[in-house]
Each structure stands twice: as structure tokens, then as C-alpha cells.
Amino acid sequence: MPVIPVPGRQRTWAALTPATAYVFGVESADDTRVVQHYWGPRLPGAALAEVTAGATAWFVTGFHDPADATELLPVDGGRRWGVPSLQAVYPGGVRSVELSFERAVEHGPGELELVLRDQVHGLRVGLGVRVHDDTDVIERWTEVTNESGEPVHLLRLDSGAWALPEQAGTRYAGVAGAWGRETRLHRGELPVGETTFTSRTGTTSHRANPWIMIGDAGESGGEVWSVALAWSGSWRLTAQRRPEGDVAVTAGFGHDGLTWPLAPGAALRTPPVLGLHTTGGYGAASRAWHAYARGHVLPTPAEERPVLYNSWEATGFDVTEDGQLALARRAAELGVELFVVDDGWFGARTDDTRGLGDWWPNPDRFPQGLGKLFDGVRDLGMRTGLWVEPEMVNPDSDLYREHPDWTLHYPGRRRDTMRNQLVLNFGRDDVRAWALAWLDGLVTEYGLDYLKWDMNRSFSQAGWAEGGDLLWIKHTLGVYAIMDELRARHPGLRIESCSGGGGRADLGILRRTDQVWTSDNTDARDRQAIQEGFSYLYPASAMSCWVTDGPNPVTGREVPLRYRFHVAMAGTLGIGGDLTRWSEAELAEARELVAAYKEVRPVIQHGELRRLTGTPGVTASAVQYTLGDRVVVLAYNPYKLDERPPRRLRLEGLDPDAVYEDGAGARRHGAALMHHGLTPASWAPFGPDYRSEMVVLRRVQDGS
Numbered sequence: 001m002p003v004i005p006v007p008g009r010q011r012t013w014a015a016l017t018p019a020t021a022y023v024f025g026v027e028s029a030d031d032t033r034v035v036q037h038y039w040g041p042r043l044p045g046a047a048l049a050e051v052t053a054g055a056t057a058w059f060v061t062g063f064h065d066p067a068d069a070t071e072l073l074p075v076d077g078g079r080r081w082g083v084p085s086l087q088a089v090y091p092g093g094v095r096s097v098e099l100s101f102e103r104a105v106e107h108g109p110g111e112l113e114l115v116l117r118d119q120v121h122g123l124r125v126g127l128g129v130r131v132h133d134d135t136d137v138i139e140r141w142t143e144v145t146n147e148s149g150e151p152v153h154l155l156r157l158d159s160g161a162w163a164l165p166e167q168a169g170t171r172y173a174g175v176a177g178a179w180g181r182e183t184r185l186h187r188g189e190l191p192v193g194e195t196t197f198t199s200r201t202g203t204t205s206h207r208a209n210p211w212i213m214i215g216d217a218g219e220s221g222g223e224v225w226s227v228a229l230a231w232s233g234s235w236r237l238t239a240q241r242r243p244e245g246d247v248a249v250t251a252g253f254g255h256d257g258l259t260w261p262l263a264p265g266a267a268l269r270t271p272p273v274l275g276l277h278t279t280g281g282y283g284a285a286s287r288a289w290h291a292y293a294r295g296h297v298l299p300t301p302a303e304e305r306p307v308l309y310n311s312w313e314a315t316g317f318d319v320t321e322d323g324q325l326a327l328a329r330r331a332a333e334l335g336v337e338l339f340v341v342d343d344g345w346f347g348a349r350t351d352d353t354r355g356l357g358d359w360w361p362n363p364d365r366f367p368q369g370l371g372k373l374f375d376g377v378r379d380l381g382m383r384t385g386l387w388v389e390p391e392m393v394n395p396d397s398d399l400y401r402e403h404p405d406w407t408l409h410y411p412g413r414r415r416d417t418m419r420n421q422l423v424l425n426f427g428r429d430d431v432r433a434w435a436l437a438w439l440d441g442l443v444t445e446y447g448l449d450y451l452k453w454d455m456n457r458s459f460s461q462a463g464w465a466e467g468g469d470l471l472w473i474k475h476t477l478g479v480y481a482i483m484d485e486l487r488a489r490h491p492g493l494r495i496e497s498c499s500g501g502g503g504r505a506d507l508g509i510l511r512r513t514d515q516v517w518t519s520d521n522t523d524a525r526d527r528q529a530i531q532e533g534f535s536y537l538y539p540a541s542a543m544s545c546w547v548t549d550g551p552n553p554v555t556g557r558e559v560p561l562r563y564r565f566h567v568a569m570a571g572t573l574g575i576g577g578d579l580t581r582w583s584e585a586e587l588a589e590a591r592e593l594v595a596a597y598k599e600v601r602p603v604i605q606h607g608e609l610r611r612l613t614g615t616p617g618v619t620a621s622a623v624q625y626t627l628g629d630r631v632v633v634l635a636y637n638p639y640k641l642d643e644r645p646p647r648r649l650r651l652e653g654l655d656p657d658a659v660y661e662d663g664a665g666a667r668r669h670g671a672a673l674m675h676h677g678l679t680p681a682s683w684a685p686f687g688p689d690y691r692s693e694m695v696v697l698r699r700v701q702d703g704s
Helices: 281-296 319-332 373-379 398-402 430-446 466-490 523-537 561-566 584-606 670-675
Strands: 003-005 012-016 019-027 032-040 086-089 100-106 113-119 121-129 138-146 151-159 160-164 172-176 184-189 191-198 210-216 224-229 237-239 247-251 260-262 265-271 273-278 308-310 338-341 383-388 450-453 494-497 515-517 543-547 571-573 606-613 621-627 629-637 658-662 665-671 691-702
Touching: 003 584, 032 086, 032 160, 032 273, 086 658, 113 584, 121 237, 138 160, 151 247, 160 224, 172 191, 184 260, 184 523, 210 237, 224 237, 224 247, 224 281, 247 265, 247 466, 247 494, 260 265, 281 606, 308 319, 319 338, 319 584, 373 383, 373 430, 383 584, 398 621, 430 466, 450 621, 523 543, 523 561, 561 571, 561 584, 561 629, 561 691, 571 584, 584 629, 584 691, 606 665, 658 670, 665 670
Parallel strands: 308 338, 308 571, 338 383, 383 450, 450 494, 494 515, 515 543, 543 571
Antiparallel strands: 003 012, 012 019, 019 032, 086 151, 100 113, 113 121, 121 138, 138 265, 138 273, 151 260, 160 247, 172 184, 172 210, 191 237, 210 224, 224 273, 237 247, 606 621, 621 629, 629 691, 658 665, 658 691
């Protein structure tokens, strides 16, 4: 889709997507403001000019100038009192940024750059806008270049700000949580003032995720405006609701208190901030984000993710060749396709106090390396994977003893450990070169198909003498660069992002990884809520879900194996329990459920998701996936008498004029399934706790 000049209006453009329009331009006579005029359903060409009329000057007072709420990049300077997206300190302590529009540069039919400049201090600011012909997601970013002869210090550089129309409403949806409780959905009234979601940890974090949806909408209807940041380091997103009625969202990397030096000639480009408008409620917004991720983010969107087995919960640090092969044989019998060896295989790593950073096979446990183990795994018909944590080091390691300067630290200050770890500085060239060398060596020597890239510790004492606060940006860019290079050298390699569970899940890391470890908490009941929040932005194929032992190792809750499987089947299925302790009955049931998942895997991983009803993990609930003629419904009922479930489940998005057939040969019309519904057996009013089922339908003919 194009970015076009608006007919009849000077210095005004419209970014057109299949269903929406985003209109912006130079609004002020002195060329100092680039503002958003409109963002919503697509308009006919003649109407594009109309939305630019009657700007905001009528409401200017001595205390309020509404134009800064609609600016694409409001700066700290002039008569602006809202949330700034750009703050800079020039030589002499000058803090007022004064930009003026210079020109627009086309970079193809779908991309436009607006160039602004601070003429006095030589700061060039490029505002990028890009659209695609297969999505309503609009991509924006900012690039700042110091063209003066003196250094400039940036205090804030967001990717861009988005203004919401007055009819957008003020209710919002987002996710928040903690370790083991990631991506829990939160909805509410956006309060007057500034609501900030942020991470100061150096990663996306467990506590929040960099997106927000705003609109007075339901799951299946109403307008929703979404803003998401594609970044995996510290970040900040501020939703500003003014008493006068304006609502705006600005987002970017970094957090309060940082200063980024910009030397003469240096440039700094932000990660993309993405905007999406939909008219079908939160469900339509999610499906649009999923389609965007498949079309423009994920490196292998068309692949079916394999059923994996991970050894961590079975063995902990007690990793041996014989023990792993015993687990591999059981996993293969269940139909597992990828076997992943977790922590404990390297250096002196017999517990979490030592060895991290020494990335060679433990000489006592694997005197001949990992070759025999992985050959045995491949002989069983499975692919091979390995857990790594490249960004961390134990002080008790050969690496730290040789290179203590490679960790984040300030001279003369202590180095606090967490999980007995320190953080390596991936902003440094030598650290990145070291990491790439051993990672490439492992993948090459053992023919690895898969890496589980973990990151188990937040930044602290984040000092870097050469780079200063640029560390917070360059570390993440360093991680990106190594992943990109590994994939370029090994096109068959697949990577999973992990950070103590779901601490690094975002559209930036997903450009380089195939899936995300959603949470260390594998309790099926808790996972339902975690997976619901995850699904608001990210597709099912990117959501790693494990079936582990009962009672659950994190919560101690006992949940039937079938229920555990059905919850894990809502994304990319994995198994992480101690299979040597599973009974023959459990193994037989697991084998049956793995086979059932493989039959419907394309529908779940690549189909359209609909969250049908209920509060996952609390009341009866269901999710639906549709791909072509196939429909899969996963229905859950966690409690027998706590709350009486509905008797009927109405499906969505079917062809009302078609006939659908279930696995037993029963046929129903699409209209009846949507308006009258079906009756899940698991929703019967009496029965045990934790009942679940999978319903599979196929469109077999047009109805009459």
C-alpha cells in the first residue's frame, strides 16, 4: 500500500493500508510541528483532505497547547507541556529542542521519511513511516543524527507518538505480571494523567509487555487502537489522557535516568513502534497482530513447530549421557520430534554456582563430547537441541577469572550477583566475538537444529566505561546481531527465546527467534491466564507450552494429564516431565494426545484464533482456531461446582451457509454452530474438576 500526498493539501500525506488511513503533515505556518490529523477506517480520496481542516489552534490558551498531543514526535521545547518523545541537552546546557520541517523523502511507494532539523544545533531528525499491502499495521521509527561539531546528549528518544481520536474511548487493555505470572491480562479505564508501562531490567521483563490497546470495545466488536514496540531491552510506553480529552501514546527504548551521548557525526535509530486500528474488537485486533507477525516478523512463519522434549525438570543439573538417552528413548516413543538438553552439560556446571561461561562439554560427564548423545537422539528419529545462556557468567568460572572486565560493572563499586550470576556486556566487540565463536562452534560440531537461548538475570551495576548508558541499547543490539549471524551461517537452525520464563517476549526478539518460552510456571490452570494475555499480540506458533509432572513442580497443584495436554496444545506443544516416572497408562495417554495434536497442529499454529468465552483457569472457557475448512476448539472446565458453566458454546467466524462435520460423523450447519452453539461434554454441570476436550470440525459441503 502507498504513502501518498493528500490531494489539495500541501505537505500532508496519507499512509494507506487495506482498511485504514493514517493522515499526517506539517501543520504550523512556521514549519515547527508535524502532526497527526487522522487515524481510523480508510477514507475515499476526496475525504482525506477534509480530516486535515480545522486543526487545534482554536483551543490554545496560556496554559495548554493541544498540538503537542497530536505531534508525531513531541519534543521537550517551546510551548509543550505534555509527554515528550525527544529530549536533548545541547552544549551550554540548552534543553529546548526546536525542529523545523525540511523535506520529505520517498523510499519506495510504501515508505516515507520526514526530515526535520534543529538549525542552530545541527540535529537532524528523520521520522519514518512504512505500510504494507497485506496488513493494517503501520510501522514508524525515528533516526537522530548529530551533524554539528559538538556532542549532544539525548535524555529520551522514543520511536514515535500516536494520537487517538476523541471517539476512541478511554478503556485500555494490557498485560502485567511477575515471574511465574507473566502476561496476565489487565483491562480498565485509562485514568486522567500519564500511565506508564516500563521495564528497567535490560530485557522486555516479566512485569509488563510493550503494547497497549485502547477503545470502548468487546472481544468481538468495536473499534480498537493498538500501539506496540518491537524492542527487547529496557523500554517505556506512556499513555497520556489529558483532562481536556486528548489521548496519546508514546513509546521507545530506555527508561528514566539514562543519558545517551551522540558524538559529532553519530546517529541513533530507534526500534519500530507499530500502530494498528481495527473495528472488530479485541479479537480482530489480535488476529491482525498475529497475521502481521507471520507476514513481517517471524523468520520461519510457514513452518510447523515440532513437538519437543526438554530434560530440565527430569534431571536438573544431573545431566549424563546415559540419563539423557534414557529420556530420549521414552520421548521418541511418545512421538516427540525434537530433544533438547538443558542446563548442566558444560564446564564444571554441577549446580548453579559455577561453570556458567565455560561452554564446552563437562569432561567428567561427557569425556568424548556430546557427539554420541546427539547421534543417539538422531538415531531415534528426533532433531537435536541445546540450552545455552550466552549473556551470563558465574564468578566461579574460567571465563570470569580470565575476563572479569567483560561484565557490567562500575570501577570501585561492588558487583552484586543474582542466581550466582553476573551479566556479560554484549555491547563490547570482544564479548560478541567470543560468544559468536563458541555458539557457531557448537552448532557446527554437533549439527544442532535448535538453541534454547536463556537469559536469567536483570541488569544491575550496569556500567561501561567506554559506552556509558549506550550499554542499555548496544547490549540488545549485540544479542540481535549474534542471533542474526548464527541464522545466516546455519539456515536450518531454530532458536527459542527464554528469560527466566517469559522475560524476553516481544516483536523485536521474535524477528530472530521462532518461539518464546512463555513462563517457567507450567501449571495448567495458571498457564491458561498467562496464555490468554500472550495471545493478545503474539501468535500460537510463537508460544512454547509444556506438559510437565503432577503435582506441578512450581505450584504443587495436581491436574489431570489430559487437561495439562489440552492447555499445552493451545500453542507449540512440548513435554518437560520426568518420563522415567510416568506410568504406562500415562505414557499411553500422552502418546495418543501427541498424535492428536499433530493432526490439528497446522490449524492451531497457523489458524485464526478466537477467544470464545469465559475466564481461562477460573470458569468454563474455550478457544477456537480456524484454517481453511478446518476448525479446532479447545474447551476447558476447571471446577465442577464453583461456578455453573454455560450449557452451550457458540463458535465464531464460520461459513453460515456451510455444513461442518465432527470426528464422529455428526453434521451441523455453520449458522447453527454460531447462533445456537454446541454442547461440550466437559461443560456438563456435574463431574470432576479439570475436564477438557478438543472438538475438531471440517467443512464438508455448502448448506442448503
